[in-house]
Each structure stands twice: as C-alpha cells, then as structure tokens.
Amino acid sequence: MSKSISVSYSNTGPLHLRRGFGTHLIDEAGIQYLDTRNNVAHVGHCHPEIVSAITYQTQMLQTNTRYVHPHSSLLASKLVELMPRNSELKVVFFVNSGSEANDLALRLARAHVRQRRKLSTTGSADGNRNEFVITVDHAYHGHTISTLDVSPYKHRQGTEIDNCPNHVRMVPCPDVYRGEHATRHRMKRQRQQWHRESDMEAAKQYASYVERECESITSDGDVVSAFLMEGGMSVAGVILPPQTYLRRCIDAVHKAGGLYIADEVQTGFGRLGKCMWAFQYTYDDNNNPDCNNGDVETEMNEIIPDIVTVGKPFGNGMPLAAVITTPTIANAFESLGVEYFNTFAGSPVCCAAGLAMLHVLTSERLQENALHVGNFLLNSFRELQLRCEYIGDVRGSGLFIGVELVRDKVTLEPATEETSFVCSMLKEKFKILTSVDGAHDNVIVIKPPMVFSIEDATLFLSCFEKALVIELPTAKDDLGNLGRTPT
Amino acid sequence: MSKSISVSYSNTGPLHLRRGFGTHLIDEAGIQYLDTRNNVAHVGHCHPEIVSAITYQTQMLQTNTRYVHPHSSLLASKLVELMPRNSELKVVFFVNSGSEANDLALRLARAHVRQRRKLSTTGSADGNRNEFVITVDHAYHGHTISTLDVSPYKHRQGTEIDNCPNHVRMVPCPDVYRGEHATRHRMKRQRQQWHRESDMEAAKQYASYVERECESITSDGDVVSAFLMEGGMSVAGVILPPQTYLRRCIDAVHKAGGLYIADEVQTGFGRLGKCMWAFQYTYDDNNNPDCNNGDVETEMNEIIPDIVTVGKPFGNGMPLAAVITTPTIANAFESLGVEYFNTFAGSPVCCAAGLAMLHVLTSERLQENALHVGNFLLNSFRELQLRCEYIGDVRGSGLFIGVELVRDKVTLEPATEETSFVCSMLKEKFKILTSVDGAHDNVIVIKPPMVFSIEDATLFLSCFEKALVIELPTAKDDLGNLGRTPT
Structure with a gap:
C-alpha cells in the first residue's frame, strides 16, 4: 500500500486492531483501548443492531x-x-x-x-x-x-x-x-x-x-x-x-x-x-x-x-x-x-x-447522550484549564470537542510536540486513542462514538490530566525524539 | 430521490427486487428473473462465502x-x-x-x-x-x-x-x-x-x-x-x-x-x-x-x-x-x-x-466458466445471426458479449426501438434481465455474474430467439409506443 496512506502511531508502534464494541477497540494482543476519536462508528463499534441489519440484508x-x-x-x-x-x-x-x-x-x-x-x-x-x-x-x-x-x-x-x-x-x-x-x-x-x-x-x-x-x-x-x-x-x-x-x-x-x-x-x-x-x-x-x-x-x-x-x-x-x-x-x-x-x-x-x-x-437517545457527556467533558476540561498551563482553549459542543494546547496562554505558541507526546502517552500508558488536528497540530479533537458514557469521559479526563500534568513535565527533554503523531 | 437517477424498465414497470442468489433475482411478488447483466455480483448474487465473510467481519x-x-x-x-x-x-x-x-x-x-x-x-x-x-x-x-x-x-x-x-x-x-x-x-x-x-x-x-x-x-x-x-x-x-x-x-x-x-x-x-x-x-x-x-x-x-x-x-x-x-x-x-x-x-x-x-x-474456476459459457454464447449468437435479419454483429469475449441489432446489415441502421422491445419482452414474458448500451442504444450487453451456466445460457438464447424472431415481427407497429429502456 502507498506510503501516502499514513498509519496512526507509526512513531510508537502502529495499532493492529482486531475487534471493536461500543467505545472500545481491541488489538491482536488482546489489549483494550478506549476510543475517543472514531466519528464513523457513530452508534458504537459493531453495534448488534447494525451487524444484524447488514447480515440479514x-x-x-x-x-x-x-x-x-x-x-x-x-x-x-x-x-x-x-x-x-x-x-x-x-x-x-x-x-x-x-x-x-x-x-x-x-x-x-x-x-x-x-x-x-x-x-x-x-x-x-x-x-x-x-x-x-x-x-x-x-x-x-x-x-x-x-x-x-x-x-x-x-x-x-x-x-x-x-x-x-x-x-x-x-x-x-x-x-x-x-x-x-x-x-x-x-x-x-x-x-x-x-x-x-x-x-x-x-x-x-x-x-x-x-x-x-x-x-x-x-x-x-x-x-x-x-x-x-x-x-x-x-x-x-x-x-x-x-x-x-x-x-x-x-x-x-x-x-x-x-x-x-x-x-x-x-x-x-x-x-x-x-x-x-x-x-x-x-x-x-x-x-x-x-x-x-x-x-x-x-x-x-x-x-x-x-x-x-x-x-x-x-x-x-x-x-x-x-x-x-x-x-x-x-x-x-x-x-x-x-x-x-x-x-x-x-x-x-x-x-x-x-x-x-x-x-x-x-x-438509544444518543444525541441527548452527546449533549450530556459533552457538557460534562467541556466543563471538566475548562476546570482543568484553570490549573493547567498548557490548555489554551476548550471549545466545541456535544461530542465534538477541541482542546488546544499552547506553550504560552498570551502568545498562544502552539504546543505541537507536547500534544503529540500527550497522545502517544495516552495510547501507550493509558490505552486511550485520541486524535490531533488544527493548523498547528496542537488540538486534541474528541469525537468518539456517540455511546461515549460519563464513565468513559471520567476515565479519559483522569488519564488526560495525568499525561499532561505528571508525564509531560518529566519527559519534556525527550520531546524532540517523539515526532508527531499522524492524525 | 432525484429523477436523474434512472430506474430500469420504467416504461413497462420498474422491478421491485427483494432477493438474489447465483444468477437469479426475485421480485416482491416472488417472480424469479434470470440476470444476464449484473457484473457487480461477480461470483453470483448473495454467494454464501461472501455473505459469511461480511457477516463475520x-x-x-x-x-x-x-x-x-x-x-x-x-x-x-x-x-x-x-x-x-x-x-x-x-x-x-x-x-x-x-x-x-x-x-x-x-x-x-x-x-x-x-x-x-x-x-x-x-x-x-x-x-x-x-x-x-x-x-x-x-x-x-x-x-x-x-x-x-x-x-x-x-x-x-x-x-x-x-x-x-x-x-x-x-x-x-x-x-x-x-x-x-x-x-x-x-x-x-x-x-x-x-x-x-x-x-x-x-x-x-x-x-x-x-x-x-x-x-x-x-x-x-x-x-x-x-x-x-x-x-x-x-x-x-x-x-x-x-x-x-x-x-x-x-x-x-x-x-x-x-x-x-x-x-x-x-x-x-x-x-x-x-x-x-x-x-x-x-x-x-x-x-x-x-x-x-x-x-x-x-x-x-x-x-x-x-x-x-x-x-x-x-x-x-x-x-x-x-x-x-x-x-x-x-x-x-x-x-x-x-x-x-x-x-x-x-x-x-x-x-x-x-x-x-x-x-x-x-x-469455483469462474474465469474458466466465463470462457466456456462465453464461447457457447458467442457461437450460438453467431449461428443465430445467420438466420436472423437483425443481428448485425456479435462480439466480445467470455462473459462480456455485445449483440448489436441493426435494421439493415449493409447500412447498419441501428435497430434502437427493436432492441428496447426485445429487452422489454425478455423481461415481461421470459423473466430475463438484460442490458442495452452502445452509442445508438442498440447493443445488448451480456455481462452476467460469472457463475452463469450453460443451462442459463441455453434458456437465454432460446428466449432471445423467440423475442427476436417471433415476438418482434408481430409487434413492430407498436414499437413507437414502447420508448427506450434505460440501461
């Protein structure tokens, strides 16, 4: 396949996924990942009603x-x-x-x-x-x-x-x-x-x-x-x-x-x-x-x-x-x-x-769920923003949220490498899949399946905070070696 | 849906298909049609191995x-x-x-x-x-x-x-x-x-x-x-x-x-x-x-x-x-x-x-089947051509065959309305689905699923001959009312 087709996490090890259900994806080693980024599996990965409709037809x-x-x-x-x-x-x-x-x-x-x-x-x-x-x-x-x-x-x-x-x-x-x-x-x-x-x-x-x-x-x-x-x-x-x-x-x-x-x-x-x-x-x-x-x-x-x-x-x-x-x-x-x-x-x-x-x-009233969980995420990220130097902006609505990381909240210098590090850390250590976008590759875009629950959000927020507040400062010197995560 | 999306047989009654298997399609009334035209269902409609692969994955x-x-x-x-x-x-x-x-x-x-x-x-x-x-x-x-x-x-x-x-x-x-x-x-x-x-x-x-x-x-x-x-x-x-x-x-x-x-x-x-x-x-x-x-x-x-x-x-x-x-x-x-x-x-x-x-x-050695059945169809159409005034050309290879109908084998005047009639007749009377193409809408294009058998071909040839040699001459006066079959 052409090298123009980029693979996620190619810097730290591409994912060999084999199964999916709801907001989770499982790789060939049986490791389970929380998915905060796949906006295609809208009502959840391998939803039984979708599977059954496709199978029958x-x-x-x-x-x-x-x-x-x-x-x-x-x-x-x-x-x-x-x-x-x-x-x-x-x-x-x-x-x-x-x-x-x-x-x-x-x-x-x-x-x-x-x-x-x-x-x-x-x-x-x-x-x-x-x-x-x-x-x-x-x-x-x-x-x-x-x-x-x-x-x-x-x-x-x-x-x-x-x-x-x-x-x-x-x-x-x-x-x-x-x-x-x-x-x-x-x-x-x-x-x-x-x-x-x-x-x-x-x-x-x-x-x-x-x-x-x-x-x-x-x-x-x-x-x-x-x-x-x-x-x-x-x-x-x-x-x-x-x-x-x-x-x-x-x-x-x-x-x-x-x-x-x-x-x-x-x-x-x-x-x-x-x-x-x-x-x-x-x-x-x-x-x-x-x-x-x-x-x-x-x-x-x-x-x-x-x-x-x-x-x-x-x-x-x-x-x-x-x-x-x-x-x-x-x-x-x-x-x-x-x-x-x-x-x-x-x-x-x-x-x-x-x-x-x-x-x-x-x-399953998933639009309501998106609003409910989305508001919880927005409010939690905004709270985190107050005590975290990197979070420049939190924006979006429902399960379409952008968290923009900056090195300086006044100059807005993009924290591109830091964003890439946080995403790699979330995948490697916390088994959470995220997406990076924006003109400077410094916006973590949250657009999970619409069945993303308050429990999923709570886990994500807690791991995100750990990656940003604990892991990132201790790893700052090595950031240059990490490269960027393709989005 | 837009009227730019044309429906086959809209002149004589569109087909409301509900099932498919092999070279056959079945409509909502349970009528079974032989399919000589669907080159997408390559190894046959609803082939169990395809169904099972899709279902599993x-x-x-x-x-x-x-x-x-x-x-x-x-x-x-x-x-x-x-x-x-x-x-x-x-x-x-x-x-x-x-x-x-x-x-x-x-x-x-x-x-x-x-x-x-x-x-x-x-x-x-x-x-x-x-x-x-x-x-x-x-x-x-x-x-x-x-x-x-x-x-x-x-x-x-x-x-x-x-x-x-x-x-x-x-x-x-x-x-x-x-x-x-x-x-x-x-x-x-x-x-x-x-x-x-x-x-x-x-x-x-x-x-x-x-x-x-x-x-x-x-x-x-x-x-x-x-x-x-x-x-x-x-x-x-x-x-x-x-x-x-x-x-x-x-x-x-x-x-x-x-x-x-x-x-x-x-x-x-x-x-x-x-x-x-x-x-x-x-x-x-x-x-x-x-x-x-x-x-x-x-x-x-x-x-x-x-x-x-x-x-x-x-x-x-x-x-x-x-x-x-x-x-x-x-x-x-x-x-x-x-x-x-x-x-x-x-x-x-x-x-x-x-x-x-x-x-x-x-x-299932379907390429071989295409060659075998295709040669049978080509030879049979060419034989029919000798005793049928309308068949101007028979061409193609395997299960990709064109039969071009003309009003005059010297001037090559396209038999466009006749082609449309034959296709309508094949569908209405003989329950066979065909396709018309070519610059003058006068080429019957045979491109069925690759499981098309000698039996399918024999039935098709016999019905085609009846439509062309028996039905067409008796209906010639009404051709103007039939319109063209969208391909």
Missing part, C-alpha cells in the same frame, strides 16, 4: 438503484425528515463517500448557477473560469480532484496544489481563539465565558471577507456558484464559527446568486448534541438543550442550506453518504439531461446500515 | 486504514499478484468506487508528469492548461467532476458538458464494426471470421489518432499526462480494440511522456475468460484458453499499464475499488507530501468481501 439482496428497493426510499425519506422543517431540502442522491458527496454538490451548484445565468456550459476549465467557489482556510472537503481544489487544508499539506486554484476563493477561518479577529477577545475567552458582543463583532469581521469576495466576483461580471463550509470545522481543530457568521455569509452568497453547501460529513447526525446538524448550532449561555432544529432562533434567522452533504457516520462504517438538496436545484441538474448513476450507492445493504444507524440514534 | 471490526489490519494488506498483495508478471504494478490504493479510482489515477498521472517535467504545480485550472488527458469517444470513466471531463459518453448524454474540456483530447472509438475505419472490414466481419490483416489495418488507422494527438500536444510544448482507456469498452457497446491498437497507442503515449491508465472497472477479474484483465486480451483464431497473463504474446509485446483501476466486481457488491500503480509513480505522488486518506476505503469488512470474492473466483 447481505443474505437477501445487494444490488443497485436501477431497481426499486424499500430501503433506499425509506432512508431517503428519513433523511429528508431530519432536515430543517422550513426547508425545501427534499431531494436525495446517495453516494459512497463524503468526497463523492461534496463532488456532486459542486456539480449541482454548477448546474444551478448555469441555469440561473443561462451561461454556456462548456464544462471546460476555461469555460468555468468565471464561476467561483468560496471556501474557508484549513477546510477539508474530500480527496477527489474537484474537492481537493476547495480544501485549503490539503493545499497547505504538500505541494500538489501550491496556490488556491483560480476558480476558488479562500476566506480566513473564523477562529475566534487564534485567528486575525480573535485577539481582542482572547482574554475574555480565556476566562471561558462566551461573550455575545465580542463574538458578534468577530463574526462581522470574518463574514466581511465573504461579503467582499462576493462583491469582487460579481463586480467583475463573474458568478459565485457556491460557498462551501462545514458548520463545525473538524480538521481545522473544532472551529464553530461565531454567532451570526453563517447568517451573514449566506446572505452575501445568496445575494450574489450562489448557493450555501453545508458539509456535514464530520458533524452530522446529532454529534453536537444541541442540534442534528452543525449549521443549526447556536451559542447560548446555559447550553439549552431545546435549540434543536432551529427552535431557538426565529424562523427568519434559521440557517437553511441549499445543499447538505452527509457521510462518515451515516452507515456506521459501511460506505454510505448522501447529498440532499431542493427540487429547484435538482431540476436544474436534471434539465441537463445527464443520468446520475452510482454503482454501489444506495444499495440495499448500505441503506440497511443507514436505517439501523438512524434507529439506534433515536432509540 | 462486521461483528468483529469495521474501521479504517489508519490502523493495520491483515485483510487490507492481504488483499493488496493478492491484487498485486494478479497483475502481469513482468510489471512493476506493486503499489495499491484502496478507494470506494470506480469513479474514485479513476479520479485518483488522474491525480497520480498529474503527479508523475509534474515530477518528470519539473513543472510548477499550481493545481489550478489555468496551471493545468498544458497537461492533457487522451480519452476515447463513448467511454465512461466515472461520475466525479474530473472523471466526467474524460467521459465522452456523458458529454453526449446531455448538456452538462457540451464540448470536450480543454485539457482533454478525444480520439475515435476503435469500433471495427461501425466506426470510421470499419467499412472495409464489414463484409468480412459479417461472415464472423476474425481477419488478422484487416483488423491490424484498422488498429493502425485508429491508433494514428492517438499518435497524432501526442505529436500535436508535444509539438506545442505541452505534455500528455495520460491515455485513459478500458481494455474492453462497456457502455460503448462491448468494443474490444483491434489487435495491436493498444500497443501502438501506449507506445505513442509513452514516447510523449504520458502514462497508460487501464480502466478495468467493468472488465476486470477474469470476465473476458481468456485473461484476467481486458488490457491483456489478444485475438486468436481458435479461442485459445491459454493466453492468460500475456503468455501468448511475446514479452516484448505484452501490454503493461502504468496504472490499473478496478471496481465494480471487486467486493461482489460491497463498495470496494482500487488503484494499482508502480513504485515510481507512487513515489512521485508521495513526494508531493499530501497524505491520502479515504475514510471507508480498505476497511476490514469491504476487504473481507474482496478476499472472499477472489477466493470464490479461483476455487
């Missing part, structure tokens, strides 16, 4: 969407039911991966903007020159050629794409801890109080980049085809944009004739606890659990994407992803006369896994 | 390639073993679909050509302007934005892409029955004797387009990044290029510094009976079964691709595909420093399905 029939099967239509309708109530998000395309989903979303946006503008549709690179996609710095949207173009995270990782491609405009990541418009709020955030006014101000500043791109593109006679963003940015290190940022961006993009594509591949299906989708996330002072499906914001302010993409957790590990859009956008695509066929997508077996995942999510 | 562990699992390394090495013995095709990337495989193959070719030419790597549309991919008319290589660009079949289907994109050069389909350089051979082919000299002449003529494109591109100071072709073109209507065509094309492309990407998504894993991969196919007068792995041609003439993509049959229905390339090309990609991570690809469950598929393929 694999015996019965595995075929494609050229034939009608109740699993695909049922799953499509269940997906539509999960969309915001006021939306027209009613048309579903099944695909195999988040990358395929975002790739198709870009095709849909292109079809929409062309129908709207009655542009000539040469489909060529030159013909597309005047259609722009706006993407956010440090975002990752997939590994296909088209989705790489809109993934600044990958542009920064190597030299495959040195500069932002010509048809893509990149705006700064709306990071209120470390970004350009975060400085003024830093002290307030360190005291861990959400401050509505300063957050709103940051939102305004960050959104102004999108507004300016829209103006600049349209004033040149060109068109904005889409603004593509994760409601909660994952590889950027758990960045939830400040309140009103999305609203402002979407308004600007809509005004310019473009679409808002909400990438929910990492964050969808209740991970944030408070809401089913990250684009619905709203800040509040007391973590009100009732803000689901936009109830908290007025209808006028409710965020409604034009296209939503889902993936990773959808099939609990089975390759299953989807694009949900409106009849208007689907019609624009259909009117081009090109059949959409995807061999494996929407097959009865993958859809059986998706249906079982959604059933367990509801029957 | 789903219970044990489903995770990603950041951890080491013996299934993925074993499957990668088995795939490498199936490559031509003299090749350096030793590096594997797992992906989820044929589309993802061809998309990644294009990335690899881009990395290779840039390393070779030390080009600046802007990755932008404009920066790519001088890197060309050569593709064949009527080819289909996938539904992602990059693979659509190289799929003339889709360019012709609608208005999403009106012209061949600027970075793509299209050459004519090497069709020796209907293409530009087929006329002189028509009478000989109608007598169904393969004629080495005329075929070689056609190969020379068709390959000259590729040679000329290579010359034109390089003489402008631009570069050829890849020549992408299926060894057996499927949606083009079972086009096996004439002898020496591939050799000539590859030589020209290599001379220009480009790579040959062999798309084996439809034809791989022994479907052609005589060989494991379609790019290895060689014509011979007596269907010699020993020409596997290039033994028949001298080593000098053996076709060795630079990149091979596989998909559809690989997981027998589970989403599983792969790209196989050489260390040199993989190194060029790796040296760009971009990690390749694909969430679902190469997971233990999908690899378990792939391993089981390969085991059944060998243990």
Whole structure:
C-alpha cells in the first residue's frame, strides 16, 4: 500500500486492531483501548443492531438503484425528515463517500448557477473560469480532484496544489481563539465565558471577507456558484464559527446568486448534541438543550442550506453518504439531461446500515447522550484549564470537542510536540486513542462514538490530566525524539 | 430521490427486487428473473462465502486504514499478484468506487508528469492548461467532476458538458464494426471470421489518432499526462480494440511522456475468460484458453499499464475499488507530501468481501466458466445471426458479449426501438434481465455474474430467439409506443 496512506502511531508502534464494541477497540494482543476519536462508528463499534441489519440484508439482496428497493426510499425519506422543517431540502442522491458527496454538490451548484445565468456550459476549465467557489482556510472537503481544489487544508499539506486554484476563493477561518479577529477577545475567552458582543463583532469581521469576495466576483461580471463550509470545522481543530457568521455569509452568497453547501460529513447526525446538524448550532449561555432544529432562533434567522452533504457516520462504517438538496436545484441538474448513476450507492445493504444507524440514534437517545457527556467533558476540561498551563482553549459542543494546547496562554505558541507526546502517552500508558488536528497540530479533537458514557469521559479526563500534568513535565527533554503523531 | 437517477424498465414497470442468489433475482411478488447483466455480483448474487465473510467481519471490526489490519494488506498483495508478471504494478490504493479510482489515477498521472517535467504545480485550472488527458469517444470513466471531463459518453448524454474540456483530447472509438475505419472490414466481419490483416489495418488507422494527438500536444510544448482507456469498452457497446491498437497507442503515449491508465472497472477479474484483465486480451483464431497473463504474446509485446483501476466486481457488491500503480509513480505522488486518506476505503469488512470474492473466483474456476459459457454464447449468437435479419454483429469475449441489432446489415441502421422491445419482452414474458448500451442504444450487453451456466445460457438464447424472431415481427407497429429502456 502507498506510503501516502499514513498509519496512526507509526512513531510508537502502529495499532493492529482486531475487534471493536461500543467505545472500545481491541488489538491482536488482546489489549483494550478506549476510543475517543472514531466519528464513523457513530452508534458504537459493531453495534448488534447494525451487524444484524447488514447480515440479514447481505443474505437477501445487494444490488443497485436501477431497481426499486424499500430501503433506499425509506432512508431517503428519513433523511429528508431530519432536515430543517422550513426547508425545501427534499431531494436525495446517495453516494459512497463524503468526497463523492461534496463532488456532486459542486456539480449541482454548477448546474444551478448555469441555469440561473443561462451561461454556456462548456464544462471546460476555461469555460468555468468565471464561476467561483468560496471556501474557508484549513477546510477539508474530500480527496477527489474537484474537492481537493476547495480544501485549503490539503493545499497547505504538500505541494500538489501550491496556490488556491483560480476558480476558488479562500476566506480566513473564523477562529475566534487564534485567528486575525480573535485577539481582542482572547482574554475574555480565556476566562471561558462566551461573550455575545465580542463574538458578534468577530463574526462581522470574518463574514466581511465573504461579503467582499462576493462583491469582487460579481463586480467583475463573474458568478459565485457556491460557498462551501462545514458548520463545525473538524480538521481545522473544532472551529464553530461565531454567532451570526453563517447568517451573514449566506446572505452575501445568496445575494450574489450562489448557493450555501453545508458539509456535514464530520458533524452530522446529532454529534453536537444541541442540534442534528452543525449549521443549526447556536451559542447560548446555559447550553439549552431545546435549540434543536432551529427552535431557538426565529424562523427568519434559521440557517437553511441549499445543499447538505452527509457521510462518515451515516452507515456506521459501511460506505454510505448522501447529498440532499431542493427540487429547484435538482431540476436544474436534471434539465441537463445527464443520468446520475452510482454503482454501489444506495444499495440495499448500505441503506440497511443507514436505517439501523438512524434507529439506534433515536432509540438509544444518543444525541441527548452527546449533549450530556459533552457538557460534562467541556466543563471538566475548562476546570482543568484553570490549573493547567498548557490548555489554551476548550471549545466545541456535544461530542465534538477541541482542546488546544499552547506553550504560552498570551502568545498562544502552539504546543505541537507536547500534544503529540500527550497522545502517544495516552495510547501507550493509558490505552486511550485520541486524535490531533488544527493548523498547528496542537488540538486534541474528541469525537468518539456517540455511546461515549460519563464513565468513559471520567476515565479519559483522569488519564488526560495525568499525561499532561505528571508525564509531560518529566519527559519534556525527550520531546524532540517523539515526532508527531499522524492524525 | 432525484429523477436523474434512472430506474430500469420504467416504461413497462420498474422491478421491485427483494432477493438474489447465483444468477437469479426475485421480485416482491416472488417472480424469479434470470440476470444476464449484473457484473457487480461477480461470483453470483448473495454467494454464501461472501455473505459469511461480511457477516463475520462486521461483528468483529469495521474501521479504517489508519490502523493495520491483515485483510487490507492481504488483499493488496493478492491484487498485486494478479497483475502481469513482468510489471512493476506493486503499489495499491484502496478507494470506494470506480469513479474514485479513476479520479485518483488522474491525480497520480498529474503527479508523475509534474515530477518528470519539473513543472510548477499550481493545481489550478489555468496551471493545468498544458497537461492533457487522451480519452476515447463513448467511454465512461466515472461520475466525479474530473472523471466526467474524460467521459465522452456523458458529454453526449446531455448538456452538462457540451464540448470536450480543454485539457482533454478525444480520439475515435476503435469500433471495427461501425466506426470510421470499419467499412472495409464489414463484409468480412459479417461472415464472423476474425481477419488478422484487416483488423491490424484498422488498429493502425485508429491508433494514428492517438499518435497524432501526442505529436500535436508535444509539438506545442505541452505534455500528455495520460491515455485513459478500458481494455474492453462497456457502455460503448462491448468494443474490444483491434489487435495491436493498444500497443501502438501506449507506445505513442509513452514516447510523449504520458502514462497508460487501464480502466478495468467493468472488465476486470477474469470476465473476458481468456485473461484476467481486458488490457491483456489478444485475438486468436481458435479461442485459445491459454493466453492468460500475456503468455501468448511475446514479452516484448505484452501490454503493461502504468496504472490499473478496478471496481465494480471487486467486493461482489460491497463498495470496494482500487488503484494499482508502480513504485515510481507512487513515489512521485508521495513526494508531493499530501497524505491520502479515504475514510471507508480498505476497511476490514469491504476487504473481507474482496478476499472472499477472489477466493470464490479461483476455487469455483469462474474465469474458466466465463470462457466456456462465453464461447457457447458467442457461437450460438453467431449461428443465430445467420438466420436472423437483425443481428448485425456479435462480439466480445467470455462473459462480456455485445449483440448489436441493426435494421439493415449493409447500412447498419441501428435497430434502437427493436432492441428496447426485445429487452422489454425478455423481461415481461421470459423473466430475463438484460442490458442495452452502445452509442445508438442498440447493443445488448451480456455481462452476467460469472457463475452463469450453460443451462442459463441455453434458456437465454432460446428466449432471445423467440423475442427476436417471433415476438418482434408481430409487434413492430407498436414499437413507437414502447420508448427506450434505460440501461
């Protein structure tokens, strides 16, 4: 296998995993690990209901969407039911991966903007020159050629794409801890109080980049085809944009004739606890659990994407992803006369896994669990932050949490090697698997299976504290030899 | 679900399938259909060994390639073993679909050509302007934005892409029955004797387009990044290029510094009976079964691709595909420093399905079965051709056969409506599922599960003859009302 496919913990010994159940993974030596990072096994590793759904359907029939099967239509309708109530998000395309989903979303946006503008549709690179996609710095949207173009995270990782491609405009990541418009709020955030006014101000500043791109593109006679963003940015290190940022961006993009594509591949299906989708996330002072499906914001302010993409957790590990859009956008695509066929997508077996995942999510009330355990984790990390020099920021919602480690809470110097050490220590000594992300590889990203319990969280917190407060100071001299843990 | 996702037999009543086994599918009313078209359920629908492998592994562990699992390394090495013995095709990337495989193959070719030419790597549309991919008319290589660009079949289907994109050069389909350089051979082919000299002449003529494109591109100071072709073109209507065509094309492309990407998504894993991969196919007068792995041609003439993509049959229905390339090309990609991570690809469950598929393929000697039953079908169709006015051409190899229906064996006027009628009749009256493809929707493409038996073939042939010789003439007046069967 190619060396481009990186293996976790390759510095201290890769994991040879053999079994999984719930929040645990077991290696070939029988050692059991607590999993704080796998957001694909959404309702837990090898959940019996998922296993049984796949087993049954694999015996019965595995075929494609050229034939009608109740699993695909049922799953499509269940997906539509999960969309915001006021939306027209009613048309579903099944695909195999988040990358395929975002790739198709870009095709849909292109079809929409062309129908709207009655542009000539040469489909060529030159013909597309005047259609722009706006993407956010440090975002990752997939590994296909088209989705790489809109993934600044990958542009920064190597030299495959040195500069932002010509048809893509990149705006700064709306990071209120470390970004350009975060400085003024830093002290307030360190005291861990959400401050509505300063957050709103940051939102305004960050959104102004999108507004300016829209103006600049349209004033040149060109068109904005889409603004593509994760409601909660994952590889950027758990960045939830400040309140009103999305609203402002979407308004600007809509005004310019473009679409808002909400990438929910990492964050969808209740991970944030408070809401089913990250684009619905709203800040509040007391973590009100009732803000689901936009109830908290007025209808006028409710965020409604034009296209939503889902993936990773959808099939609990089975390759299953989807694009949900409106009849208007689907019609624009259909009117081009090109059949959409995807061999494996929407097959009865993958859809059986998706249906079982959604059933367990509801029957075991895992969104509530994510909120409950997530709040416990957030509060505990914030308490730890007060007595630990390294914890610069604790952020997120539900079971989507980022703990950013810094060497200095004023300069915010990233504690990259320390973060890598803590993760290696957690794996080696405490048998806990974690994930590192963020622009400086210094954010521990907690995104475990949604069955992560208070007991799991308690164990994790206690080991994390030991690694950070006891192990790290005694090992500081050797840090240089450890290298970084691939995320 | 979007109306762009077309359903088979929507004119006469879509199929609501519920079960599958071997070469049979059963609908919700319990009606059993013979399946002559599903090349994904390679070793048969719901093969017990595949079911059992998936069931076991789903219970044990489903995770990603950041951890080491013996299934993925074993499957990668088995795939490498199936490559031509003299090749350096030793590096594997797992992906989820044929589309993802061809998309990644294009990335690899881009990395290779840039390393070779030390080009600046802007990755932008404009920066790519001088890197060309050569593709064949009527080819289909996938539904992602990059693979659509190289799929003339889709360019012709609608208005999403009106012209061949600027970075793509299209050459004519090497069709020796209907293409530009087929006329002189028509009478000989109608007598169904393969004629080495005329075929070689056609190969020379068709390959000259590729040679000329290579010359034109390089003489402008631009570069050829890849020549992408299926060894057996499927949606083009079972086009096996004439002898020496591939050799000539590859030589020209290599001379220009480009790579040959062999798309084996439809034809791989022994479907052609005589060989494991379609790019290895060689014509011979007596269907010699020993020409596997290039033994028949001298080593000098053996076709060795630079990149091979596989998909559809690989997981027998589970989403599983792969790209196989050489260390040199993989190194060029790796040296760009971009990690390749694909969430679902190469997971233990999908690899378990792939391993089981390969085991059944060998243990049940299905490649031999494909050759045996394929020869029986080819000979029987050719016999039928002599007494049936509609059968213009019978072509293919193993269980990859095209039967082209025409209204006139001299003008070759396509019998499009008649083909649609025959397929509808086969489904409605005889409970046999078929597939229609080709530029004029008049080629019945036979690509059943590889367990298709002589008994299945006998039943199919007898029903096909009845539909064509008895039903079609009596229904000719109503043909206009039938519409076309989506393929």
